Amino acid sequence: MKIAIDGPAGAGKSTVAQIVAARLGYIYIDTGAMYRALAWAVIRSGLPADDEEAVSRLLSQGTIELRRTEAGQGVLWKGRDITAQIRTPEVSNVSSIVASLGKVREQMLHLQRELARQGSVVMDGRDIGTHVLPDADVKIFLTASLEERAKRRVDELHAKGYDVEYETLLAELEERDRRDSERSVAPLRRAKDAHLVDTTGKSIEEVIDEILKICL
Ligand code: DC
Numbered sequence: 001m002k003i004a005i006d007g008p009a010g011a012g013k014s015t016v017a018q019i020v021a022a023r024l025g026y027i028y029i030d031t032g033a034m035y036r037a038l039a040w041a042v043i044r045s046g047l048p049a050d051d052e053e054a055v056s057r058l059l060s061q062g063t064i065e066l067r068r069t070e071a072g073q074g075v076l077w078k079g080r081d082i083t084a085q086i087r088t089p090e091v092s093n094v095s096s097i098v099a100s101l102g103k104v105r106e107q108m109l110h111l112q113r114e115l116a117r118q119g120s121v122v123m124d125g126r127d128i129g130t131h132v133l134p135d136a137d138v139k140i141f142l143t144a145s146l147e148e149r150a151k152r153r154v155d156e157l158h159a160k161g162y163d164v165e166y167e168t169l170l171a172e173l174e175e176r177d178r179r180d181s182e183r184s185v186a187p188l189r190r191a192k193d194a195h196l197v198d199t200t201g202k203s204i205e206e207v208i209d210e211i212l213k214i215c216l
Contacts, residue, residue, distance in 0.1 A: 001026065001120040002135070003215060004128035007142035008177050008188060009092070010149030012199050013124040016142065016207050018072060021122035023212065029066060029115050031125035031132070032095070033075045034108060036086035037064045039095035041077050049097040056103040064111065089157070089164060089172060096176045099126075100183040126180055129191035138215050139194035142207075148200050149173060 003026070005017045014030050021028035038059055039049070047054045065076040074083045085091070098104055105127075112132045116123060123132065129139035144152075150170040157164045180188040190196065195214050199207050 001137050002116060002133050003122045003138045003140070004133050004136035004191075004194075005122065005124040005140045005142055005211075006126055006129050006188065006190070006194065007140075008126075008149065008180065009173055010153045011142040011144050012152065012204065012207060013142050014073075015204060016199075016211065017122045017124040019204070019208050020211050020215070023208070024120070024122070024215065026120040026122050027115075027118055028068070028073060029112065029121055029123040030073050030075075031108070031112055031123060031128065033066060033073065033086060034064050034111065035095040035099045036091050037075050037077045037082060038062075038104070039091050039098050040082050040086050042098055043090065043094055049094045050101070052101045052103050055098050055101055056107065059104060059107050066115070087157075087160065088162070089169070092176065093172065096179045100179060100185070102185045105185050126188040127186035129194050130189050131186045134191070139191050140211055140214065141190040141194040141196050142199060143196070144199040146170065146174060146177070 005013050007013050018028050041058055041062055042049050042055055045058060047058060049055065062078050067074040067076060074081060075086055076082065109132055112123065116133060125132065129136055150166060150173050153173065154164055154166050154169050197207060197210055
């Protein structure tokens with residue numbers, strides 16, 4: 001069984017996908033975390049994020065591992081646990097830039113399909129239903145208003161101790177939405193056969209119930 005959950009930043013994909021996977025006993029694969037791990041490595045190496053050859057080479061020379069931990073999903077780059085470092089606004093912006101590179105997406109596609117072969121999975125991202133798992137058994141397109149998504153991100157970052165302004169984050173989110181939806185390779189799109197779930201004004205539990213009803 002393969003479940004694909006796509007949608008824009010801040011729609012609640014990882015929170016919801018993680019719980020849905022746990023309830024169904026499936027493996028959870030956060031593909032955004034893979035682009036974030038690469039972005040973290042790019043920032044650390046000092047490479048320009050839009051240098052396709054260099055970023056692609058960096059990815060071939062590294063390894064990305066997703067590991068399930070008590071606290072959620074952990075991410076490792078070349079064996080180093082970088083889970084706590086990949087949710088910063090800087091990594092968010094750079095991940096969206098490296099995700100627009102064709103070669104990088106091609107490499108990620110192979111890695112992600114390999115991970116999906118492990119068994120029943122819930123995979124979340126931007127292009128799962130359209131490109132990575134076009135034959136997924138269930139496809140969900142999760143969305144929410146831009147304002148609500150920005151508010152959720154601000155609350156999330158404040159809880160982690162980051163001092164961010166709502167207006168700044170709203171502008172960054174809008175820019176990331178634009179880049180993710182307008183890129184030429186595998187842009188953020190709702191697959192024709194995806195169920196649209198709008199999470200604006202809904203609790204996490206309500207959204208999970210809605211998705212489980214679609215899956216079962
Ligand atoms: O879901 P997220 O915010 O953690 O994703 C980080 C970035 O990675 C996002 O701006 C777009 C990109 N991404 C992508 O292009 N394709 C995916 N399948 C997952 C994420």
